Amino acid sequence: MSTAPANDAAIHSSRDSTLAEIFSPLDFKITSGANRRKISSSLANVSTKDIIGSRAHGKCNQLSIYYYPLSLRKHYRKRHEIILQFRDQPDLTMARHQMVQAVQIKPCKFLVVLNPYGGAKKAKDYLDKVVKPMLFEAEINFEVVTTEHCGHATEIGRNYDTSKFDGICALSGDGTLHEIINGISQRTDGTKIDDVPIGILNGGTANCLVAAILERRGERKCNPNKAIWNATFAFIKGNLNRVDLLMTRYADQELYLCQSLSWGLICDVEFESEWLRVFGSTRYSIYAIKHIMLNKCHQGTISYIPESVSEAPEIFQKYLSNRPKEADFHQGNQTWHTFPGNKFSFVALMVNGFWSLDNVANPFSHLDDGKAYLMVVPKPVSRLSLLKFFLQLESGNHASSPQIQFICVKQVKFNFDKERAFNLDGEKSINNVMEADVRPHSATMIY
Structure with a gap:
């Protein structure tokens, strides 16, 4: 293709x-x-x-x-x-x-990748009651393949038939799309990630990318149970848009991320609540309370190359004008900086601003602005401040908290004395060194 x-x-x-x-x-x-x-x-x-x-x-x-x-x-x-x-x-x-x-109906055929185990396991129900009827009405031909094991979506992306299909649509959580993108990146036929149009419909727990897509279309603030209608409509009527990815490197591996990298409290909440997937995003609230009460300290060193203030989006420049301490993080463009201190509550590196359909983790980020943002909560931080953070995620007002610091970055390196868990688009990786940089406009998404 x-x-x-x-x-x-x-x-x-x-x-x-x-x-x-x-x-x-x-x-x-x-x-x-x-x-x-x-x-x-x-x-x-x-x-x-x-x-x-x-x-x-x-x-x-x-x-x-x-x-x-x-x-x-x-x-x-x-x-x-x-x-x-x-x-x-x-x-x-x-x-x-x-x-x-x-x-302007155009003949096309898509491969729909269904993950029946994502989130509250509603993807199959969504397919039968919403997606299939709407694609039929839109005269879009499609084939459905169901993932059967971890890593199956990676195989699908690697073996995707570019002569048979016009693109791939994932009816799943963000993790399945993550696998598809990395499967495409492993192809040996010269097909690049941005050669394959990719769509996503919410069938997972957080549905971060669907949240960003619907926000761009002004349609995010619906009941999460109704979002599948908006997401399917966005896929059917959508344009082909280039979006940003993160490239991570660790243990001699390279991996593309379409969402975020995190460690610390947020990472612990994600993986410890895995057994409660059937409850959807409610699982995060339960384990967030647990880890707010524990208020653990996570030690590590963060090095980064900042984006110059003049090249950052206007909304972020306005934010920095009221935060002189954070504005200092952006001095000395193209040189490595070390974040002061080595004790943190949590850290996240994002190219997408959403953590769920309801939560705005990073109010500055857009899918296609070519920027990555480092969100840092250094220690000490009180339990009350962490609680306020989670309560304000829906509105994005947590960004004004003095305990939370944002840096617009080009490249980041994390170092730890011992191996620890990273959350890579919902996938768990345990390492003591992790590097990442933003890859602007590296994938083609339909919305």
């Missing part, structure tokens, strides 16, 4: 028009899905931006149109269908042609 198109390319894009504008010259009536006495107003309220597809029924000269408007009150997309009855076959053929042109 050739390199993915630029940002204006899409699977199913749409011109911004209404059904009333598209079908005004044709002879038809609405048979269901709207008030027949208000035909013109009903069609005028249906924007092609919300339409994912249509189906023609030739024997009865009917056209079904499927659209998913965003509820401004509940913030999620709900299915609607309008069926139009046309006078004759030529009018139906013309209407169908106009719909294909308006919604």
Whole structure:
């Protein structure tokens, strides 16, 4: 497969028009899905931006149109269908042609990678009740492969048939996408990560990447149980966008991360709560309370090359203008710095600002800004401060806490006297040295 198109390319894009504008010259009536006495107003309220597809029924000269408007009150997309009855076959053929042109439906086929064990194990249910019906309505062909063991998604990415599929969509948590990306990076046929368009639908515990995608589209603040509708719609209508990755190096290995690297309290919460996956993101709250009470100290040395203040995003520059101590961390661009002190509560390096659909870990980060951010909570820090941190994650107000420090970095190195656990996109790795740097625009995601 050739390199993915630029940002204006899409699977199913749409011109911004209404059904009333598209079908005004044709002879038809609405048979269901709207008030027949208000035909013109009903069609005028249906924007092609919300339409994912249509189906023609030739024997009865009917056209079904499927659209998913965003509820401004509940913030999620709900299915609607309008069926139009046309006078004759030529009018139906013309209407169908106009719909294909308006919604810009393009023939495509995707490999859907399903992890049935992610999060609260809802992925299979989501596939049957939401994803399959919506892909059918959007006329997207697909094959589903179910992961059977740890590392299976890596094999899928490594053996993915570029001549058969137009991209991969993971119905899973972030860990499955992490495996797919690293599987693609291991290919020997010259296919690069950014050659393969990748989508993700929330089927895990945290769903960090889906949170970032929906935030970019202004659709994140819906009930988490309804987010699958928004995420599937974003995949169907999405553009091809280049996003940033982290490259980590440890024990003679190289690994790409699409989310974050962390150690300390956050890492302990992630892995110790693994046995409570069935409870979804609630598991994090339970173990966060435990580790706030323990308030452990984690020792290590952090070295980094900072991003210059002038090259950091404007929102981060504004943040630094009120934090002179942290602004000092960015002096001496292109040279290695050592973070003062060697005792920490937790540390995270992120290219994505979200830790879940509800939690904003890093309010400065974007998927495609080419920046990585180091979030550091040095010791000493009180239990009350840690509790406030977790309570403020939903709003992102924790960033104003004096106990939390952010650094925009190009490269980082972690050193420990003894081996310790790292969280790499939800995967556990135990080492005493870890290096990482940001790789701007290294993957192509659909949203």
